[in-house]
Amino acid sequence: MRVGFVGLGIMGRPMALNLLKAGHEVTVWARRQASMAPLIDAGAQGADSPAAVASVAEVVFSMVADAPDVRAVLLGSQGVVQSKRPGLVAVDMSTIPPAAAKSIGADLAAQGVTFLDAPVSGGEVGAIAGTLSIMVGGDQAAFDKVQPLFACMGKNVVYIGETGAGQVAKAANQILTGVGVLAVAEAMAFAKKNGTDPAKVREALLGGFAGSKILENHGQRMIDRNFKPGFKSWMHEKDMNIVMQTAHDLGLYLPASAATAQMYKAMVGSGLGEEDSIAVLKLLEQLSGQAG
Amino acid sequence: MRVGFVGLGIMGRPMALNLLKAGHEVTVWARRQASMAPLIDAGAQGADSPAAVASVAEVVFSMVADAPDVRAVLLGSQGVVQSKRPGLVAVDMSTIPPAAAKSIGADLAAQGVTFLDAPVSGGEVGAIAGTLSIMVGGDQAAFDKVQPLFACMGKNVVYIGETGAGQVAKAANQILTGVGVLAVAEAMAFAKKNGTDPAKVREALLGGFAGSKILENHGQRMIDRNFKPGFKSWMHEKDMNIVMQTAHDLGLYLPASAATAQMYKAMVGSGLGEEDSIAVLKLLEQLSGQAG
Numbered sequence: 001m002r003v004g005f006v007g008l009g010i011m012g013r014p015m016a017l018n019l020l021k022a023g024h025e026v027t028v029w030a031r032r033q034a035s036m037a038p039l040i041d042a043g044a045q046g047a048d049s050p051a052a053v054a055s056v057a058e059v060v061f062s063m064v065a066d067a068p069d070v071r072a073v074l075l076g077s078q079g080v081v082q083s084k085r086p087g088l089v090a091v092d093m094s095t096i097p098p099a100a101a102k103s104i105g106a107d108l109a110a111q112g113v114t115f116l117d118a119p120v121s122g123g124e125v126g127a128i129a130g131t132l133s134i135m136v137g138g139d140q141a142a143f144d145k146v147q148p149l150f151a152c153m154g155k156n157v158v159y160i161g162e163t164g165a166g167q168v169a170k171a172a173n174q175i176l177t178g179v180g181v182l183a184v185a186e187a188m189a190f191a192k193k194n195g196t197d198p199a200k201v202r203e204a205l206l207g208g209f210a211g212s213k214i215l216e217n218h219g220q221r222m223i224d225r226n227f228k229p230g231f232k233s234w235m236h237e238k239d240m241n242i243v244m245q246t247a248h249d250l251g252l253y254l255p256a257s258a259a260t261a262q263m264y265k266a267m268v269g270s271g272l273g274e275e276d277s278i279a280v281l282k283l284l285e286q287l288s289g290q291a292g
Numbered sequence: 293m294r295v296g297f298v299g300l301g302i303m304g305r306p307m308a309l310n311l312l313k314a315g316h317e318v319t320v321w322a323r324r325q326a327s328m329a330p331l332i333d334a335g336a337q338g339a340d341s342p343a344a345v346a347s348v349a350e351v352v353f354s355m356v357a358d359a360p361d362v363r364a365v366l367l368g369s370q371g372v373v374q375s376k377r378p379g380l381v382a383v384d385m386s387t388i389p390p391a392a393a394k395s396i397g398a399d400l401a402a403q404g405v406t407f408l409d410a411p412v413s414g415g416e417v418g419a420i421a422g423t424l425s426i427m428v429g430g431d432q433a434a435f436d437k438v439q440p441l442f443a444c445m446g447k448n449v450v451y452i453g454e455t456g457a458g459q460v461a462k463a464a465n466q467i468l469t470g471v472g473v474l475a476v477a478e479a480m481a482f483a484k485k486n487g488t489d490p491a492k493v494r495e496a497l498l499g500g501f502a503g504s505k506i507l508e509n510h511g512q513r514m515i516d517r518n519f520k521p522g523f524k525s526w527m528h529e530k531d532m533n534i535v536m537q538t539a540h541d542l543g544l545y546l547p548a549s550a551a552t553a554q555m556y557k558a559m560v561g562s563g564l565g566e567e568d569s570i571a572v573l574k575l576l577e578q579l580s581g582q583a584g
Contacts, residue, residue: 133496176475177501189546190544200453204448214501262547
């Protein structure tokens with residue numbers, strides 16, 4: 001299929017490469033020329049603007065930083081919508097607030113472009129391996145059309161519901177992973193401060209109701225004190241901010257998410273923003289007068 | 293083996309029955325005569341006091357409500373220690389603070405009784421099925437001796453470390469399950485308030501890093517709105533209180549545990565104490581002005 005890809009950062013680059021590898025004709029655009037080079041070397045076409053990408057594609061993917069960027073590349077003066085291409089489907093895979101996805105979807109629909117929100121989880125490793133989880137909101141027929149392309153980038157691709165539902169699922173994912181990482185860090189810090197071996201505690205707990213992917217993977221990395229990202233703290237801070245902003249707008253009371261959002265904020269503030277979110281363990285230790 | 297069992301409540305009764313079924317000679321005591329009847333019907337001997345139980349047993353298990361009860365049945369005037377039986381091993385399977393386990397273990401050692409702290413997880417269902425997780429602290433040789441008896445009651449039996457280490461692992465387990473249930477409830481409430489199907493969100497998230505036993509089991513029960521215990525909220529409140537008291541004593545900063553402990557306290561205060569801990573979803577909904 002003739003597809004476009006806009007935004008070629010840590011996530012977008014390997015995702016676009018996986019579309020290329022699967023034999024699709026890929027046209028790309030990125031804000032920085034340098035980001036486009038590896039894709040062009042691999043056989044992609046480069047374009048001058050998101051609008052130029054869309055003019056030669058049936059489906060355009062975007063993977064950028066936040067809602068204003070998504071709005072700019074899709075609806076701006078050089079945006080995808082300017083291509084006026086009939087039947088165009090715009091698929092945004094960035095993580096943005098559900099309300100922003102709904103608003104962008106409505107504005108695109110008004111100009112004849114079908115929109116899917118399709119945020120991912122699984123990180124850089126999943127993007128490279130093509131094993132991302134992809135959570136999709138929007139028109140079901142458009143989802144069916146794009147499904148073979150999603151299958152090049154992800155393994156667990158789930159249609160959630162109407163526009164914005166993909167972002168709702170992603171926000172719920174960030175609640176569970178954000179709170180989950182903090183809970184595992186608290187359990188590990190608790191064991192250590194009690195003079196008990198955290199590795200033994202992890203082993204004992206994995207088999208029961210406390211068992212989780214986070215205890216298994218992130219728990220082991222905490223024991224190994226391997227704080228290399230992975231998923232940077234400042235990115236989880238940004239995602240928890242989406243959760244709390246949405247909760248505020250809906251009048252929703254989320255105490256564990258609120259405590260977690262504040263912890264990631266404190267990680268950024270105390271210089272741990274570039275480390276993996278599991279470095280929240282270090283902050284707990286610092287705030288408990290415990291050497292690392 | 294000749295074993296004793298003290299405390300025959302919801303957990304103790306099926307655990308003692310499993311020892312009987314495995315062919316052990318079991319002598320029992322419970323505060324209420326009525327609690328002993330089903331065990332005596334099944335072939336156990338009844339005794340007049342914990343001391344009388346210990347006088348005819350090599351290993352005595354206790355499963356009672358909290359630390360003062362454990363101290364009373366093991367070290368009180370009618371307690372296990374009064375049997376003066378040489379080589380006696382006392383195994384407490386109640387959930388109490390690590391510091392209380394250490395203190396009780398030291399007091400028993402001073403009177404020649406070997407102590408293991410061996411709290412469990414898995415609830416009434418696990419107790420009946422003999423599939424409890426058992427986390428053990430204390431003397432390793434005593435653990436090896438008791439291991440065949442643990443195997444009658446549990447599946448995942450792990451020696452953690454010195455006296456109190458079993459309780460540390462149990463407290464860590466309650467951090468992960470307590471915070472975990474609240475996190476899943478927040479994710480489900482978030483999805484619903486956004487107009488998205490929580491069942492779809494659960495399905496999408498199970499395959500990724502957010503996947504956990506709690507999302508799988510408790511998440512499904514939240515979707516089914518099945519709040520029948522299971523594990524009652526007031527019991528999780530009690531366990532989180534152990535976590536927070538221990539954290540206070542050690543100067544340990546645990547923000548997600550603190551938020552969770554307060555939520556379970558609010559459940560008890562608002563009349564949800566007898567419901568399963570997953571009814572924390574109802575409290576979130578009430579506090580968000582959302583009908584149940």
